[in-house]
Every structure is written in C-alpha cells, then in structure tokens.
Amino acid sequence: MKTQVAIIGGGPAGLLLAELLHRQGIDSVVLEKHSREHVIARIRAGVLEQTTVDVLRAAGLGARMDALGHVHDGMRIVWAGRDSFYIDCHKHLGKRFMAYGQSQIQEDLFAAADRRSAQVLTECDAVQPHDVAGEQPWVSFRHRGEDFRLDCDFIAGCDGFHGVSRQAIPATLRREFEKAYPFGWLGILSRTPPLPDITYVNHPRGFALGSQRSPMLSRWYIQVPLADTVDDWSDDRFWAELAARFPSEMARQIVTGASIEKSIAPLRSFVAEPMRHGHLFLCGDAAHIVPPTGAKGINLAVSDVFYLQRALAAFYASGSSALIDAYSATALRRVWSSERTSWYLTKLLHRFPGDSDFDQRAQESELDYLKSSPHAQASLAEQYAGMPFEPA
Numbered sequence: 001m002k003t004q005v006a007i008i009g010g011g012p013a014g015l016l017l018a019e020l021l022h023r024q025g026i027d028s029v030v031l032e033k034h035s036r037e038h039v040i041a042r043i044r045a046g047v048l049e050q051t052t053v054d055v056l057r058a059a060g061l062g063a064r065m066d067a068l069g070h071v072h073d074g075m076r077i078v079w080a081g082r083d084s085f086y087i088d089c090h091k092h093l094g095k096r097f098m099a100y101g102q103s104q105i106q107e108d109l110f111a112a113a114d115r116r117s118a119q120v121l122t123e124c125d126a127v128q129p130h131d132v133a134g135e136q137p138w139v140s141f142r143h144r145g146e147d148f149r150l151d152c153d154f155i156a157g158c159d160g161f162h163g164v165s166r167q168a169i170p171a172t173l174r175r176e177f178e179k180a181y182p183f184g185w186l187g188i189l190s191r192t193p194p195l196p197d198i199t200y201v202n203h204p205r206g207f208a209l210g211s212q213r214s215p216m217l218s219r220w221y222i223q224v225p226l227a228d229t230v231d232d233w234s235d236d237r238f239w240a241e242l243a244a245r246f247p248s249e250m251a252r253q254i255v256t257g258a259s260i261e262k263s264i265a266p267l268r269s270f271v272a273e274p275m276r277h278g279h280l281f282l283c284g285d286a287a288h289i290v291p292p293t294g295a296k297g298i299n300l301a302v303s304d305v306f307y308l309q310r311a312l313a314a315f316y317a318s319g320s321s322a323l324i325d326a327y328s329a330t331a332l333r334r335v336w337s338s339e340r341t342s343w344y345l346t347k348l349l350h351r352f353p354g355d356s357d358f359d360q361r362a363q364e365s366e367l368d369y370l371k372s373s374p375h376a377q378a379s380l381a382e383q384y385a386g387m388p389f390e391p392a
C-alpha cells in the first residue's frame with residue numbers, strides 16, 4: 001500500500017487530520033486499533049473553543065454541531081460560602097464556546113470519511129512506524145489476519161497517550177514533562193436537563209462540575225480519591241455527594257436521574273518534546289495530556305492538526321519545508337499555554353489532600369481576587385478561551 005500521509009489513530013486528531021488533508025488534495029490512510037463502535041462510544045470531552053468550532057465549520061463538519069450543540073459564553077465558578085461569579089469570554093474577547101460531545105464529533109468525522117470513501121481501517125493490530133528519520137518512512141500493521149506494509153511520505157502519530165508513535169522518537173532526543181495529581185474525576189452522563197451555565201465548584205468536600213451536552217443531556221463530575229472505583233459509587237451516592245458540594249439554592253435546581261455512563265479518570269499533566277522527529281509528527285494526546293479542568297484536551301488535538309495540515313499543504317504546494325520545520329515549536333507554544341491554564345485551574349478549584357491551612361487561605365484569597373477584579377477575570381477569560389492560532 002502507498003499513500004502520502006499515514007495516520008496512526010482514528011480519534012478526533014487522526015480523523016480530522018485526514019479530512020483537512022483531503023480538502024487540500026492530500027491523500028492519507030488512517031489506521032485505527034479499535035472498532036468504529038468502540039471509538040464512537042467513548043464519552044470524553046464536551047466543550048469546544050471558538051478556534052475549534054471555526055476549524056470544524058471550515059472543514060464542512062459544522063451542520064450537526066450547529067443544530068445540536070449548545071453555544072455559551074464562559075464558565076461559572078462557585079465557591080462554598082461565597083456568591084458565584086461568571087468568567088465571560090464573550091464580554092472580554094468576543095469569543096464563545098460550543099458544548100458538543102466528543103462522541104458526536106467522532107460520528108460526524110466517520111460520516112464525512114464515508115462520504116468520500118476514505119481509507120479508514122479499523123481494528124488494525126501491531127501498528128508500527130519504521131524509518132521515521134529517513135526519506136522513506138513506512139508503517140507495518142495487521143488487518144483481518146493479514147500483514148501489510150504502508151509506504152508514505154510522512155507519518156502522523158495521532159494514537160493517544162498509550163499509542164506507539166511517541167516511542168518512535170528515540171529516548172535520547174525526547175524530553176517528557178509530567179505532573180500527576182492525587183485524585184481523579186468521577187463522571188456521569190444522564191438524560192436530565194443541565195444547569196444553565198457550565199459550573200465549576202470548589203468545596204471543602206472536593207471539586208464538582210456541572211456540564212451539558214444538550215437541553216436534555218447533562219454531564220456531571222466530582223473529585224474522588226484515586227483508590228475509588230465506579231462500583232463504590234451508586235447513582236444515589238453520586239447525586240447526594242454532588243448536591244452536597246453545590247450551594248443549596250443551586251443544588252435544588254439539579255435534576256437527578258439514572259446514569260447512562262459512569263467512569264473515573266485520573267488527572268495528569270504531560271508534555272513530550274519535540275513533537276516532530278524526521279518525517280514523524282505527533283498530534284493530540286500522543287504528545288500531551290491535560291487535566292480536564294479547563295476542557296482543553298480535544299481543543300489542543302484540533303490545534304495541532306490545524307498546524308500540521310497547514311504545514312503539509314504548504315510543502316506539497318510549494319516544496320517549502322519551513323512550516324514543517326516550525327511545526328513542533330509552533331504547536332508546543334499553544335500546548336504549554338493550555339497546560340499552564342489547566343494546571344492553574346486544577347490548583348485553584350480542587351482540595352489537595354495534605355494542603356496546609358496556609359495553602360487553603362492562599363486559594364481562598366485567589367478566588368476572592370478573581371471574584372472582585374475585572375482585570376483578573378479578563379485574564380482568566382483569555383486563557384480559558386484559548387490562544388488564537390499563530391499566522392503562517
């Protein structure tokens with residue numbers, strides 16, 4: 001087999017890259033480990049930045065998102081014992097957000113791939129990049145019991161945190177930055193109406209978050225110890241704990257119901273540098289992980305893909321490798337900006353086991369400052385909205 005760009009991984013990064021390259025006349029093959037049903041069923045991200053929404057619309061992927069997604073202007077922050085405040089990104093920056101689930105984005109991407117009869121191979125085993133530092137990279141894989149070799153000009157590693165692509169950058173050339181947090185998020189999805197605003201709660205019992213997917217689908221999270229499992233949390237226990245962390249007047253507005261999905265995710269910050277080695281490029285979770293506070297994960301995957309397709313399109317159009325050479329540094333500037341914001345919001349909004357009384361007062365003072373200072377709110381709004389793309 002032969003193609004211009006071999007894409008390892010068919011998550012949001014891989015399938016979107018294939019779509020954007022196709023629109024520039026560049027051929028690709030996507031090799032995904034799991035089945036389409038498995039990929040679509042993963043309930044993950046839900047909040048899309050304006051830049052992400054713009055990329056999806058420009059790629060012809062906006063119709064269902066615009067029909068079903070929920071447009072909103074920012075986030076509400078609630079802190080036990082004080083009034084809530086709203087970080088309004090539209091007021092400060094003219095930018096909005098879209099609440100639209102990752103599983104729906106995956107469905108839209110598979111539908112677009114079907115419409116153009118794209119080469120998206122699911123249930124591929126033993127996917128392995130080769131000769132990435134040379135001029136003729138290739139990928140080996142097994143599909144339906146047969147071994148294949150895919151020759152290509154470039155390889156895009158879009159295979160998530162546990163994928164194989166990152167390991168193809170020699171350890172001597174790779175630097176990894178990591179921060180683990182001493183808690184996880186227990187999340188549930190329920191067919192109940194959400195609160196009017198996406199609401200982040202700092203409470204002595206721990207962090208909580210109320211989010212949304214549609215007028216009749218809500219997503220809720222609570223901070224839990226890392227040792228907890230889903231079996232520890234019946235629906236009744238979850239709703240009682242959630243309500244205990246919200247101020248009572250907001251807790252009364254929460255409509256409870258059966259959970260249709262329940263999972264626990266550990267929180268982690270991680271960046272691997274560089275994001276390019278020879279003819280291999282990393283995009284999305286393959287190169288970096290953010291804790292979900294700040295909802296940056298999928299938005300970073302989209303910005304990496306945006307920069308990479310622009311670089312490859314310039315290369316195929318003019319032979320210039322200037323943007324390819326700049327890819328890693330350009331993508332990493334935006335990655336680190338969102339890494340810092342996610343880390344900051346995680347520290348601001350969670351209760352860390354072992355924090356001293358001093359740490360607690362400093363956190364309370366920061367929340368007071370944010371609540372009272374329009375300058376602080378404008379600064380957080382700018383970070384939460386995400387940095388604009390750099391011009392080519």
Ligand code: RFL
Nearest residue numbers: 009011012013033044045127159160284285295296297298
């Ligand atoms: P993905 O979505 O992990 O997709 C990678 C794809 O590669 C496949 N794969 C392989 N394919 C071939 N060969 C191999 N060896 C392979 N190894 C893996 C996988 O099957 C998969 O289909 O990475 P991508 O495309 O970079 O997209 C990134 C986003 O998915 C991710 O940033 C977000 O989902 C992160 N995230 C959240 N982000 C948000 O913005 N808001 C959230 O609320 C949010 N919640 C979450 C999350 C991630 C979670 N994970 C990863 C556990 C909740 C969870 C539970």
Ligand code: PHB
Nearest residue numbers: 046211219292293294295
């Ligand atoms: C979500 O809707 O799943 C969500 C919203 C905001 C976050 C994280 C997740 O910070």
